[in-house]
Ligand SMILES: Nc1nc2c(c(=O)[nH]1)N(C=O)[C@@H](CNc1ccc(C(=O)N[C@@H](CCC(=O)O)C(=O)O)cc1)CN2
């Protein structure tokens with residue numbers, strides 16, 4: 482198989498996984514598991530109080546981290562992603578509970594104003610994850626590029642936030658994929674380094 486064919490196969494494989502896992506995510510979303518998931522997230526984030534924390538404003542059936550973000554905003558800066566353009570890393574603008582928000586691309590809200598800050602800890606949205614810390618998003622490569630750029634400058638922690646139903650046995654791996662350091666779901670914390 483030549484390189485072009487291999488890449489096409491991989492992206493078709495990822496598209497197929499996105500479709501089935503998104504269906505499972507929608508089902509989990511209707512069961513209102515967000516509060517429990519956010520409670521586990523907050524418990525984990527307390528250890529990082531005072532660091533610059535990136536969250537996200539949920540779209541579609543993504544797990545809602547806002548309860549944990551509101552609590553953390555009282556302890557340190559919280560930022561959310563802003564798309565600069567295709568093929569570019571995300572930048573992060575300061576968010577606080579109740580701040581003015583405007584529509585960003587793909588339906589995620591972004592703060593209307595505020596400082597752009599580099600996060601040290603990132604709560605990362607995802608479509609699918611596996612226990613080795615692999616992550617699959619919507620396919621834009623935004624978080625891969627962003628984590629690669631941040632990690633080239635300093636250590637950052639990436640925490641995948643999801644419903645347990647978004648776990649896959651093994652996700653396909655690409656050289657540009659950036660691993661998650663931890664995954665938090667409504668069932669608790671998964672540590673890929675523990676080799677579970
Ligand atoms: N809440 C949230 N904010 C985020 C992200 C995210 O995944 N979730 N992003 C993370 O990168 C960036 C936005 N990137 C996105 C890229 C593509 C699509 C999207 O829906 N794309 C296709 C569908 C692809 C598919 O489901 O197969 C579409 O436009 O229909 C959404 C967000 C920044 N902010």
Ligand SMILES: Nc1ncnc2c1ncn2[C@@H]1O[C@H](COP(=O)(O)OP(=O)(O)OP(=O)(O)O)[C@@H](O)[C@H]1O
Pocket residue numbers: 495616617618619620621622623624625626629655657658
């Ligand atoms: N650091 C990088 N430099 C160049 N291309 C990259 C980089 N990271 C990812 N890509 C490319 O971006 C494309 C999408 O990657 P991938 O399918 O892993 O996205 P994703 O993780 O699902 O999406 P997202 O991170 O936006 O949620 C792939 O073609 C990949 O090769």
